Amino acid sequence: MKMKKALKPEDVGVPILNAIGRRSTVLPGFLTKFLVYNLRLLPRWGKTRIMGSVMSGFTQHQ
Numbered sequence: 001m002k003m004k005k006a007l008k009p010e011d012v013g014v015p016i017l018n019a020i021g022r023r024s025t026v027l028p029g030f031l032t033k034f035l036v037y038n039l040r041l042l043p044r045w046g047k048t049r050i051m052g053s054v055m056s057g058f059t060q061h062q
Helices: 009-019 030-038 043-056
Strands: none
Touching: 030 043
């Protein structure tokens, strides 16, 4: 599986390490923040449909 749009480890790890002891939740990356805040009001079936299409863009099978 080839990761295309996924964040690099340092893009995830650095914000988490910086937030230790200060925040209980860390949302690294713009897409993560956008999805978390904008999918709150949708029903579960809508969330799964949107996340399925988003996640299909993250990976490419060889």
